[in-house]
Amino acid sequence: MAPLLQSSQPWVEKYRPKQVKDVAHQDEVVRVLTNTLETTNSVLFSWGEHERQRSNCKVTYKPELYKLRVLELNASDDRGINVVRTKIKNFAAIAVGSGHQGGYPCPPYKIIILDEADSMTEDAQNALRRTMETYSKVTRFFFICNYISRIIEPLASRCAKFRFKPLxxxxxxxxxxxxxxxxxxxxxxxxxxxxxxxxxxxxxxxxxxxxxxxxxxxxxxxxxxxxxxxGVIPQEVVQALFSGCRSGNFDLADKEVKNVIAEGYPVSQMLSQLFDMVVEADDISDEQKARICKKLGEADKRLVDGADEYLQLLDVASNTMRSLCNMPEEFSFEN
Structure with missing residues (x-):
């Protein structure tokens, strides 16, 4: 085994991009970000990964200035209005100089990175809007979120939006x-x-x-x-459950459901893989797919709310069987 395997350093840290240009398969975003940092004063809104924005900042500032000019916050932890009024506002208000040092542009502004920005309370976001307006000449903001709909419109409208596509x-x-x-x-x-x-x-x-x-x-x-x-469930396990649903035999489907639970496979993962299998199946009608996928969505929501995994998977299996075998809605399964 290679000596490097003994290192405790996570490989995601070891091989993360060191510069914006090293980010793979995001050519348009990289080009716009690079140009923005060099030529404009726009506030940036980014829907992507924290590491990409950190790389952006590291290539913008000289290494020893990075900690002085970049504030990184996880908004899911620092999410209240008091953080905006104190930590963010105080950092944003400080003016900085400009110039080129050792090949680094060192622009006359600082950067605040807010990861998980969609976790911020609405009051905090409203307070942040005022901070952005007041200190726009000396501070830029990077908002990173999973759900853009959770960012209030007045805040989102002040940002350029970037979405990162899968590789x-x-x-x-x-x-x-x-x-x-x-x-x-x-x-x-x-x-x-x-x-x-x-x-x-x-x-x-x-x-x-x-x-x-x-x-x-x-x-x-x-x-x-x-x-x-x-943590992905083996395809043969998913196929066995799906075949049990196709059989029209409730006892067989119940047996496969119990096998999934006994093996400790996460039911949420099973629902995800069942969804893929149903969507890709050529011998199932669109109406049948719609009924099955609706039940998958309902079960997934119940699991998030804390429902019993066995009962939800059994409910999905029985309703999938009903749809695949064209059983009437009033049909009831009996052992």
Missing amino acids: SEDIMTSRILHICREEGLNLDSEALSTLSSISQGDLRRAITYLQGAARLFGSSISSKDLICVS
Whole structure:
């Protein structure tokens, strides 16, 4: 095993982009961000990952000035109006100088990065709007969120919006192969394809899975190893449950549901994979797909609210069977 595998440093930190230009497969966003930092005074609103914005800031300022000119806050923790009135306002109000030092532009403004900005209370967001207006000449804001609808309109309207798209399989494979060469790992084509599939275009997630598999299974990693560390349910398990629903036999479907629960697989993950299987099925009508997907959504909401996993999965299985076998709505299952 390569010596690097013994390092405790997370690979997502080791291989994160050091400059904006190193960010993969986001050409339009990179070009606009680079141009914005050099030529405009716009406030930036970003819907993406914290690491990309940190990279943006590190290439903007000289290393020793980074801590003085960049304030990073996780808005899910620092989410109240008092944080806006004290920490953010005090930092934003301080004027800074400009100039080029050692190849760094050192522009005459500071940057405040608010991660999970959609977790901020509405009062805090309203207070922040006033701060942005007052100190726009000396401070820029980066808002990073998962749900843009949770940002109040007056705040969103003052920002340029950027959305980061998932990476394609080719880009993902190229970067993963580079990391494998650096770390002395062996992945076959099936394992590479599996890693791209289970990470769903998220390179950070793919790197995390890869490091976990390397620590557990050594330098030769198979598709099965990656599925094991990712928490993704094996396809044969999902297929068995789906086949049980197709059979029209409630006892068989119930047996497969109990197997899923007994093995400890997360039901939310099972619902996600069932959804993919249903949508991709060619022999199911659009009406049947709609009914099944509606039930999947309802069950997922109940799970978030704390409902029992076995009962929700059984409800999904029975309603999926009803839809696939064209059973009437008043039909009741009896053992």
